Amino acid sequence: MSLEVVLFIALALILLAAGITIGRKSSLSLSGSTVQTVPVIEPINFAEPSDKSIQQMMDQLPVTPETVKAYLNVAKTLRQKGQYDQSIMVYQHLFGRANLAKVVNQEIQLHLAQDYYNLGLSNRSESLLMNLVRENSVFRFKAIAELVKIYEQQKDWQNCIHWGKQFGRKISEQQKKALSHHFCELAEVDIRKRAYASAEGHLAKALSENKQSFRAWLLYARLMVLWDHPKTAMKYLQKAIQANPVFIAEVFSFIDQQEVASFARDVREMIHTISGLEKMPSVMADKLVKDKQLLLSLGRQEINSKVVQLLINQADLSNVPADLTAIIHWTDKHLVSHTSHQCSHCGFELNKLEWQCPSCKSWETVSDKLDWEAQLSGNHRKVF
Incomplete structure (x- = not known):
């Protein structure tokens, strides 16, 4: 049974429960009185919904506490289809109705704000969300989360932080991680402006939100190098x-940019002392850390069969995985690939590291696609 038929049957049941008859427009005489039946309401074709069919539903179906659920189901289905302009038609038709409960009107207001955002109407969305926060509605924290999304899109990091703080004790670990990145964004702006003291303040706040922030510690190291404190930079x-070995390539990218060769050499030596490096997404991690230049090459994403051959030549052959052909095949394939990074949350692929996924907007979910263990086991992992 098709989706539109199911929804139409549900709509009919709701209307019948409310004492409304669906039928052809006609007049019946009963004991001298005339009873008017309601015109036929055609089911909406959700595969190709038209403004006309939606308008007909709104013209013929009264908005009551009994029918509002049917309206909300229709709007939800339109949203899922990406028909935001039409779901907005429905929400606008419902919004502000005096005969609906306050909490229902607030729910409608939240969905309307979300769909305005989806259509790029950020100002309208922001206004509705602000109202929900001021009213201290049950949807207050959802409204705050939507406001943060708007300001992230606008790269208004100060407002992101202001509204992120409004979660108070209700803040989730993911929201704390996002807040940490907002402070890091401000720190990067400060470093570009050479406002180093301000950058240090923002990084301290970033770490107060997330002590395991790889990005904050890396920026701290960059700041220490600018202040000519190489030993402190090494510690950071x-x-x-x-904090997160998955992003180790960024460390090698960082040291490769340094002009002082001795500092880069010392950092590579320091790698050997790191505990927990087995978390690096590679079954070859123990081999890679033994060859600094090889690891540096991987950090620059120069992954090809020559690199693998270098590994084979320098490694103890008794400890090398048997399926070397699989490694070489994969690196050749990676060489011609157009993307080097992937989001672990939605699977979006891109050519460089982004701290926020451009697709799903999750923070710190994009990393290097290199995963030797998955390739060797034949599991081509792609997380959606």
Whole structure:
């Protein structure tokens, strides 16, 4: 049974429960009185919904506490189909109705704000969300989360932080991680402006939100290098790797940019002392850390069969995985690939590291696609 038929049957049941008859427009005489029946309401074709069919439903179906659920189901289905302009038609038709409960009107207001955002009408969305926060509605925290999304899109990091703080004790770990990145964004702006003291303040706040922030520790190391404190920079790089070894390539990218060769050499030596490096997404991690130049190459994503051959030549052959052909095949394939990074949350692929996924907007879910263990086991992992 098709989706539109199911929804139409549900709509009919709701209307019948409310004492409304669906039928052809006619007049019946009963004991001298005339009873008017309601015109036929055609089911909406959700595969190709038209403004006309939606308008007909709104013209013929009264908005009551009994029928509002049917309206909301129709709007929800339109949203799922990406028909935001038409779901907005329905929500606008319902919004502000005096005969609906306050909480229902607030729910409608939240969905309307979300669909305005989906259509790029951020100002309208922001206004409705602000109202929900001021009213201290049951949807207050959902409204705050939507406001943060708007300001992230606008790269208004100060407002992101202001509204992120409004979660108070209700803040989730993911929201704390996002808040930490908002402070890191401000720190990067400060570093570009050479406002180093301000950058240090923002990084301290970033770490207060998430002590395991690889990005904050890496930026701290960058700041220490700018202040000519290489030993402190080394300590912060070590903290970065321990916080999240998945992003170790960023450390090698960082040291490759440094002009002082001795500093880069010392950092590579420091890698050997890191505990927990087995978390690096590679079954070859123990081999890679033994060859600094090889690891540096991987950090620059120069992954190809020559790199693998270098590994084979320098490694103890008795400890090398048997299926070397699989490794070489994969690296050749990676060489011609157009993307080097992937989001673990939605599977979106891109050419460089982004701290926020451009697709699903999750923070710190994009990393290097290199995963030797998955390739060797034949599991081509792609998380959606």
